[in-house]
Amino acid sequence: MIASVLPTYNRAPLAFVKGEGSWLIEADGRRFLDLGAGIAVNALGHANPALVKALTEQANAVWHTSNLYHIPQQEALADRLVEHTFADTVFFTNSGTEACELAVKMARKYWYEKGAPERTDILTFDGAFHGRSSAGIAAAGSEKMTKGFGPLLPGFVHLPWGDHDALKQAAASPTAGAILVEPVQGEGGIRPLPDQCLKGLRDLCDQHGLLLILDEVQCGMGRTGRLFAHEWAGIEPDIMMVAKGIGGGFPLGAVLATEKAAGGMTAGTHGSTYGGNPLGCAVGCAVMDAITAPGFLDEVNRKAGKMRQSLESLVASHAAVFEEVRGAGLILGLKCKAVNADVVKAGYDNLVITVPAADNVIRLLPPLTITDAEIDEAINRLDAAARQVEAA
Numbered sequence: 001m002i003a004s005v006l007p008t009y010n011r012a013p014l015a016f017v018k019g020e021g022s023w024l025i026e027a028d029g030r031r032f033l034d035l036g037a038g039i040a041v042n043a044l045g046h047a048n049p050a051l052v053k054a055l056t057e058q059a060n061a062v063w064h065t066s067n068l069y070h071i072p073q074q075e076a077l078a079d080r081l082v083e084h085t086f087a088d089t090v091f092f093t094n095s096g097t098e099a100c101e102l103a104v105k106m107a108r109k110y111w112y113e114k115g116a117p118e119r120t121d122i123l124t125f126d127g128a129f130h131g132r133s134s135a136g137i138a139a140a141g142s143e144k145m146t147k148g149f150g151p152l153l154p155g156f157v158h159l160p161w162g163d164h165d166a167l168k169q170a171a172a173s174p175t176a177g178a179i180l181v182e183p184v185q186g187e188g189g190i191r192p193l194p195d196q197c198l199k200g201l202r203d204l205c206d207q208h209g210l211l212l213i214l215d216e217v218q219c220g221m222g223r224t225g226r227l228f229a230h231e232w233a234g235i236e237p238d239i240m241m242v243a244k245g246i247g248g249g250f251p252l253g254a255v256l257a258t259e260k261a262a263g264g265m266t267a268g269t270h271g272s273t274y275g276g277n278p279l280g281c282a283v284g285c286a287v288m289d290a291i292t293a294p295g296f297l298d299e300v301n302r303k304a305g306k307m308r309q310s311l312e313s314l315v316a317s318h319a320a321v322f323e324e325v326r327g328a329g330l331i332l333g334l335k336c337k338a339v340n341a342d343v344v345k346a347g348y349d350n351l352v353i354t355v356p357a358a359d360n361v362i363r364l365l366p367p368l369t370i371t372d373a374e375i376d377e378a379i380n381r382l383d384a385a386a387r388q389v390e391a392a
């Protein structure tokens with residue numbers, strides 16, 4: 001008999017009843033060190049007092065009114081995002097995949113309004129992940145995500161990772177409209193796009209008039225040590241997808257855009273019942289205030305350096321289990337020689353949570369607020385997990 005919850009997930013045999021900072025606690029009191037942060041969501045840790053305050057104060061005021069009316073918390077969060085980024089304007093969603101939907105619609109509408117409605121193609125890359133909506137799976141294009149769900153939304157050109165000739169040819173096509181890319185592929189196995197490549201993509205877009213859409217759903221909101229990952233490359237996108245960390249655990253996403261790229265999105269062209277609701281935006285403001293506070297990102301960078309160094313030693317001492325450390329800031333991956341699922345499971349046995357990714361990688365996406373002592377403890381527990389895998 002089918003489970004009462006649609007069985008689309010392979011769930012680990014764990015269930016948590018409480019979260020505190022970098023820790024998740026089961027009903028029997030077992031405390032797990034959380035290096036997954038709900039897949040890069042709990043950027044400020046579990047039950048962060050500033051977020052609990054923002055959410056409960058808003059819950060006691062008003063939960064939902066709809067986008068028929070002004071939502072002051074939404075305007076406050078949009079103002080903060082505009083102040084700290086390339087963007088002139090923001091639309092709020094409830095998730096990353098909804099942000100993908102709008103990014104695609106926005107790019108197509110841009111070209112439609114410019115009198116070039118044939119420029120519908122969006123260039124994407126192997127290993128990409130943009131969510132599970134119809135546009136999201138069509139954008140990523142992998143067989144794993146799309147098989148059985150056709151006909152797929154047309155207008156995506158899938159390019160091999162690192163094939164510059166294929167990319168240049170696709171960008172020069174008269175039907176090309178935009179390039180969509182994650183500055184650091186998350187689900188694809190923590191594969192950072194080198195700064196030079198991101199600059200190259202910006203140049204290519206400028207050369208052909210294409211829009212550059214960045215998916216910073218997983219790598220954004222301070223995770224790489226800058227507010228957004230593309231800042232390291234010194235470039236700006238035209239459109240950017242954000243979610244996960246921006247709500248710190250409350251479902252919230254956003255599309256940020258320049259005035260030019262957003263030009264086609266006039267009243268009535270897009271909407272969402274819940275997107276930008278007062279609860280989510282009140283929390284989002286508190287998250288933005290914490291991440292943009294002086295010194296916060298400096299600390300992320302310092303701790304990321306410490307973690308990376310410790311992980312390099314871990315890999316060196318378990319050469320049969322691990323191959324290399326990947327990533328940037330606190331979006332890190334351990335490429336495994338052992339089966340990644342076995343390493344994740346051994347982590348559970350040793351009370352440390354990691355997240356599997358493609359390419360036989362385990363992801364380490366701790367809360368950005370993880371402490372030095374917790375990093376040391378995380379390495380001890382990963383070391384124990386690796387020894388368990390070696391002994392098996």
Ligand SMILES: Cc1ncc(COP(=O)(O)O)c(C=O)c1O
Pocket residue numbers: 039094095096097098100129130131132182186187215216217218219243244
């Ligand atoms: C890069 C990226 N884009 C989009 C998504 C989809 O976000 P959501 O699961 O909130 O729909 C994810 C989720 O993992 C992601 O990592």
